[in-house]
Amino acid sequence: xxxxxxxxxxxxxxxxxxxxxxxxxxxxxxxxxxxxxxxxxxxxxxxxxxxxxxxxxxxxxxxxxxxxxxxxxxxxxxxxxxxxxxxxxxxxxxxxxxxxxxxxxxxxxxxxxxxxxxxxxx
Numbered sequence: 001x002x003x004x005x006x007x008x009x010x011x012x013x014x015x016x017x018x019x020x021x022x023x024x025x026x027x028x029x030x031x032x033x034x035x036x037x038x039x040x041x042x043x044x045x046x047x048x049x050x051x052x053x054x055x056x057x058x059x060x061x062x063x064x065x066x067x068x069x070x071x072x073x074x075x076x077x078x079x080x081x082x083x084x085x086x087x088x089x090x091x092x093x094x095x096x097x098x099x100x101x102x103x104x105x106x107x108x109x110x111x112x113x114x115x116x117x118x119x120x121x122x
Contacts, residue, residue: 012068017122019064024115026054058089081118
């Protein structure tokens with residue numbers, strides 16, 4: 001029984017780590033596509049698609065945190081971090097749609113830093 005709980009916790013932790021890596025990567029790619037947005041005709045499409053992928057990665061991070069916590073017996077702290085991140089991602093999307101770069105860009109930098117920090121903690 002203890003072996004099964006340990007294996008479940010390890011799978012949940014691995015899924016959580018993969019989700020954080022994916023989220024961090026998608027945020028970094030959003031920074032790259034933001035640069036392309038300023039310099040090329042296809043940058044807007046890439047940034048728009050990337051926003052959807054990044055938001056999906058944030059939802060995946062929350063799902064992974066819940067799965068690592070509840071059935072895996074992990075800490076609920078990851079769930080709170082992932083929830084906060086999903087809130088930040090939601091604000092980021094709203095600011096992007098509203099074309100408020102004075103808040104959208106610094107929030108993107110903050111989100112990348114927080115994602116790297118979450119990754120470093122794992």
